[in-house]
Amino acid sequence: MAKVTANQGLTERLQAALKERGQRWTDQRQIIVDVLAASDGHATGAELVERVRQDDPSATPSTVYRTLDLLEELGLARHHHGPDGRETYHLEETTEHGHLHCRGCGAEQELDAAAAAPILRAITGATGFSADLDHLSLQGLCAACRADQKG
Amino acid sequence: MAKVTANQGLTERLQAALKERGQRWTDQRQIIVDVLAASDGHATGAELVERVRQDDPSATPSTVYRTLDLLEELGLARHHHGPDGRETYHLEETTEHGHLHCRGCGAEQELDAAAAAPILRAITGATGFSADLDHLSLQGLCAACRADQKG
DNA sequence: ATGCTTATTGCAACGTGTTGCGATAGACTT
């Protein structure tokens, strides 16, 4: 049985977008999109490289990273930097969201658009900046850790 | 003429803090603190390494980075990650502040504690998190670029 | 099907930062 890509619609959109720009559809790109979709939460660049190499051992990091850049250009993927500076990628299909890292317990929490709205408003109010939620990556202490510190 | 360190007070504080922890004061550490103080705005790790090597060509990256980590542990320095993930260091003497990067014009703007207060409040209100201002590094569009886009 | 154009790939080298380990050299004791 032929391996059916789990992302028919996505793949088609991608193929169309590439054609329009005179760019090409390749097996590697299919694999990378599949892997990204499969690790739908968040994956670092290195993790994605490794997973892609399980499907196609001939793939190299440069190709994977270049494809990820391309997917971002096309608006299909996003990346942000964790508190340690490493890259984390996710598909744009996931709703736009920010990230919160607790330096106490190490927990990571997502911040959806609704929860972020007052924050973004405060940023615009204080600075005139309209901040990108997808690039919002905060570090601090979560409620539980703050309570612990007081105890 | 002996080279006089420009940071008497800082150096003394540092020496005392190290002694208390059973750690040592070395020429390299003096140089690194001096360099950090001299490039008082913000400098990437690589820039700092290069400047330190001008004063002491025998210094190696590992030493510089390890010292920077130590200075952070002691609360004397801070680093955050720019939008490209590179590290940027500054002395803690500078008042705590966040950073805003405009993806339109590339401008970088500082965010002082007063301006940030309503933002931090909004974050706590929305999430329970108490965010670290020093690690706050936002990307978005500045007021000018937003106006341009509308034009 | 064959050939042409050029986007994509793999490779190799680089840039930034981190880590393990043996050698060096601070700081303290005698």
Place this chain on the structure above:
DNA sequence: AAGTCTATCGCAACACGTTGCAATAAGCAT
């Protein structure tokens, strides 16, 4: 002043990403 203990240093190797270049192969035209 000499010796001891161990923090720090330099080195070499590694991890994550990026970039230039020559070889490959995708997509189109014939």
